[in-house]
Amino acid sequence: MEWINNLSRTQIFYYVYKLNTNDSLVYFDNLKQNQYVVILEGTVCILKIFNNKKVFFVSILNKNHLLNLIAMNKNSSFYYKIIAMNKTYVISFAINTKSDVNPRVYLNIIKAQGLTLKKYEIINCILKQQYYKYKIIQIILFLFTEFGTINKKHISLSFQISQKKLALITGVNKTKINQVINVLVDKKIIPFSSCKTIQICNIYRLFFLYCY
Incomplete structure (x- = not known):
């Protein structure tokens, strides 16, 4: 609820998605704003899928982890697929850098990015x-x-x-x-x-x- 409350106070539009097990969201490279997806509850698997159909595992993330989609999707040769491992709720929102955003929202984003980076580092070490x-x-x-x-x-x-x-x-x-x-x-x-x-x-x- 903290994410929803803070975004509502800042008047940032957001969408909440409920994903049942094996439901998925797909994100391509046509995003124009700084788009974020935060996992409110549940666990998701992130896959990187190339145009030649090759599939690479990226990470498994859970509550309060964040995906910065504008940063992730700059190469049109691939897209990202988010698959729910169990019942999952995610919140998606975009931030215009010129808008006046509550500092608490940015603080939450920084914390969530820190959690996500730690997961990436652990998994990269394992896969090496x-x-x-x-x-x-x-x-x-x-x-x-x-x-x-x-x-x-x-x-x-x-x-x-x-x-x-x-x-x-x-x-x-x-x-x-x-x-x-x-x-x-x-x-x-x-x-x-x-x-x-x-x-x-x-x-x-x-x-x-x-x-x-």
């Missing part, structure tokens, strides 16, 4: 990992520590992460993803799922497997 095994394990650890709910030794996510999505996120082919997942199942770190989704039974074993 040379060995696919550690890349997969690191991204699983990241997802569950950032977005998971802990109950004793068990960690669950508010959204489903399939092996197919892991392949998209890491850039590792599904065969290698399956190999690593099978090892984790054998070591009873994650349970077998016929739905191809992932949960963690014992995160300590996963840390141990990564460290050694």
Whole structure:
């Protein structure tokens, strides 16, 4: 509500979108103003899609993270797709640099950009990992520590992460993803799922497997 209240006081027009799981928003390079999208609730996956149909994973973001779309979309050879991982609410608004904007709005934007940059940095470090095994394990650890709910030794996510999505996120082919997942199942770190989704039974074993 803080974003809505501050934008309303400043008389900045905004739109709130409700996205159900797997709903998406697409943004091209035809934006004329400094456009922002803030996640009010939920989790989204950001993909960069080129004209040649190649798809690259950018990040997974959640509450109070922000996308600066005018800065992101300056190259017409690609566009960005925002996919809801669970029920998500986002707010979209544009700011004219010549307009008189409440400083609190700018402060909120700066804070949200800081959160987003931290997520980008973490994910970039993971994706630079040379060995696919550690890349997969690191991204699983990241997802569950950032977005998971802990109950004793068990960690669950508010959204489903399939092996197919892991392949998209890491850039590792599904065969290698399956190999690593099978090892984790054998070591009873994650349970077998016929739905191809992932949960963690014992995160300590996963840390141990990564460290050694």
